[in-house]
Amino acid sequence: MLDGMNSKVVLVTGASSGIGEATARRLAAAGHQVFLGARRIDRLVAIGKEIGSGHRELDVTSLESMQEFVAAAHDQHGRIDVLVNNAGVMPLSMVEALRVDEWNQMIDVNLRGVLHGIAAVLPIMRDQRSGHIVNISSVSGLRVDPTAAVYSATKFAVRALSEGLRQESRDIRVTVVSPGLTRSELTDGINDTDVRSAVRGQMDIAIPATAIADAINYAIDQPAEVDVNELVIRPTAQG
């Protein structure tokens, strides 16, 4: 358990399930002060009660909602040490299926959502002259698979903007975490039934979300002068 000096205020977007929930639980257990955001407020209430954390309803596609989320955490704790930009959606399909609404949804949540998070915390972190932004990309940010063109495009973009932000910053750490197949609710959002069953067929090798939470905890716990730039965590059996 961390002492008061090393306990950080950590905001987690998409904390209502999967990797975000596991990360919130892991960091709270380590002694950090966690603040949860997502749309399913009932889940945040239940998780928050268990781990003793604050929460606020958050839609990352809205800059205003993100700013209110960050302000609520700042009001409660007086500082913001870490933002984990984790919220994401993955309605996979072939480009030729032209599911344009789903493309826009992925761009809005996976890319604009991360940018909104950065825009909301950066002024505070600059004033503090310290902070840490952890962006969740994917192995789909390193390679492109069939049906994942647009999803991959958003995750490549998250890696690109993280690297650009890292180069600009001298006192703010930036980490990209790129998970492989991980057990969560992510495949529930695949509306193309053939694609959904094909992806679910690969999930028997998926690793638990706690494996990703452990990696995030590792990056956060490094000394301030050490920035873990990128972590890729795959199931051993994933090609």
Ligand code: NDP
């Ligand atoms: P889940 O579906 O379990 O979690 C996604 C989270 O994002 C939920 O908490 C959901 O909360 C939140 N979310 C979705 N849309 C919004 C929104 N508009 N505003 C706020 N929150 C939102 O999936 P994972 O845990 O797997 O996904 C977490 C991250 O990990 C994503 O970025 C995903 O792309 C990435 N990832 C996952 C992999 C995997 O195999 N599982 C592999 C590689 C990367 P709510 O619906 O309550 O708003």
